[in-house]
Amino acid sequence: MFIFNPLQDNFQNFPIISPFEVRFKALIQKEKRVAYFYENPDNSTFRYRVYNMIEALSTFEDISASFFHNGDLDSLDKVIDHCDYFVICRSRYSEKLSRAILKAKFKGIPVIYDVDDIIFNIDYVHLIVNTLDQDLKDPNVWDFWFAYISRQEATLKLCDRSITTNSFIANKLREKTGKPVSIIPNFLNQEQINISNKIYQQKLDNKFSRDDSIYIGYFSGTPSHNRDFEIVASPLVNLLNEDPRIRVMIVGYLNIKGELGNYSSRFDIYPLQHFLKLQELIGKVELNIVPLQDNEFTNCKSELKYFDAGIVGTVSIATPIFSYRQSINDGNNGFLANSYEWYEKIRNVIDNLDQYSEFAQTAYNDSLTKFSWLNYPNVIRNVIFNTED
Template identity: 50%
Template sequence: MFVVTEPPYSYQDPWAIPFSERFRALCVGRRRVAYFYERPDTSTFRYRVYNMIQVLHELGGDIGASFFGNDDKDELTRVVDAADVIVICRARYNEHINQMITRAHAQGKRVLFDVDDLVFNTDYVHLILRTLDQDIEVPQAWDHWFGLIARIGATLRMCDGAITTNAYLASQIQEYSGLYADVIPNFLNKEQLCISDRIFQEKMGAGFKRTREVHIGYFSGTPTHNHDFAVVAKSLARIMREDPRVRLLIVGFLELKEGLEMFTDRIEFYGLHDFVNLQRVMSLVEINIVPLMDNGFTNCKSELKYFEAAAVGTLTIATPIHSYKNAITHGENGYLAESTTWTDRIRELISNLDGYQPMAERAHAHSMQEYGWFNQLDRLERVLFGQKVLQPSQSSHTRELTAWGRDQFRPAHATSF
């Protein structure tokens, strides 16, 4: 485990904002973007709405942007009238969404649909249920998933275009809806990078100092990932039998199978963390694993577990689905593991811990270049407004903003996990 002294952060959701303030944030700009998401959460909303608005506010100059949801349904007429572009994110069709889109089109305004998963085409319901380890013998599971996915698909088809996280998912959107789909990847927001930069600088200054134990981290620990985790479970048990230094750190809950139940004294479970404190926990482990089933549903996933770990100087071993295969250059900034090679890849990284720092530095630099919030404005403006805006060079811009983050995002007192 790496030695990191960064204390836990006292977190509060930054999107707990009343409608009046959110509407004012939309109206301050000459160009205005209204995002719609059913209700804010820490997953899709954060990546596809909150992070986008943060970039537009911080770097967009004359752009006003804000978010609205089902709780604002009585105010959506005002929102549509004030906005130039409406982005509806992963929302299920209902009456007020229909009215919002219809009103926007009547005014000649552009409506885009943002989606980060293969959750709009009912042809894939069976695959999704099996991948997410749902009980396919329960009729209510079929009713829920068919209803949810059909309603999301209906909203998508009402829009003028789509935005998504990778080219594979974009092709699925185009095939289903006939709409052109642009790609804006998931990326790190300002809060994540402020704490991550301090941690990375500390690890660099200490020469990546670590304890004797080797920690492998799995940071998708919910029951819906049981099938994904099964891809690597036997390999982990084998490695733990071979090397008594190895520990497993799991955030969330998973069923321990395939021999792992024999090592409960070397497996640490932590509760689900907010997105800021998760960066700290991720920084502690030497190996971040991202095992996935390789199918049409999982290939639509983004590479977020790679770049979040890279931001804090932690290396990743991942299944080479579309996004991870494109983000990770095997042996340069991380490792790729087919279903039959997980044991070899974990052994390889453990045996190369003395050469860890150069690879971690490459992964960090790549994550800043491709997935730092401060490098997304050009792409956002092009997709939202059809314009290309030049940015400062990445190197100077990155240094300036990350240095700012080290000074501005200090953790408040909090209880350690």
């Protein structure tokens, strides 16, 4: 584990939901106005696809943006009367939302659907349910997922165009709708960069000094990654068995089962963290592992687990799904591992820790260069306003 001084632990709760009138006032501050809608603001999709976008747009002198949610459905008429663009992020069809969409279209306001997963096409329900390790025999599971995805699909169909995170999922959207699709990747916001730079600088100043343990980190985030983790279960058993220095850090939800249960004393398990506190935990581990099943659902995922780790100088090993093939140059700024390569790839990093700082610095520089929010205000503006520089 890397040694550095702990950072502040008194982060404000996220997200902070101000009263409607405060968020409405933020919307109407400037000449050009972008209203975002997201059902229930959270610490994952909302942060990357709404919060970060609004922060980036706020840097323009003539653009203001704000977000609204299910608690504001009765006030959406007022929002539509005062916005120029209406962006709906990953939200299910409802009577009140559909009424707002139709009003916007009647007024000539572009309505845009933003999504980061293939949760808009019922043809993929079985694949999604299976990938997420849901109970295939439970009719309630099928009822939930068919309803959830059908309602997302209904919202998508009402929108004029869509925005997503990479070209793989963009092609899925084009196939589904036949409408224009644009790409705005996920990226780091300034708060993440500030806190991560402090962590990374300490690691540099300490010359990447470590204690005697070697931590493999798995930052699952949601309770739906059991099948993904199974990919590395056997390699981890072998590594834990042969090397007493190795420990595993888990942040989020995960069932430790099978032979791994024999090594439970060497697992450090944390609940979900504030996104800034999470950067500190990622910064402590030697390896950030991102095992994924390789299918059409997972290939729609973004590369955020790579750059969240890279920006604190932590090296990642990831399954070579589309986004990680695009972002990780194997053996340069991280490593790619097919399902049969995990033991070899992890062992190789552990056996060559004297070279670690080179990989870590390359990953940091790459993450900051490509995934800083500073790269994206113009991209976001041009995509939403449907213009070019």
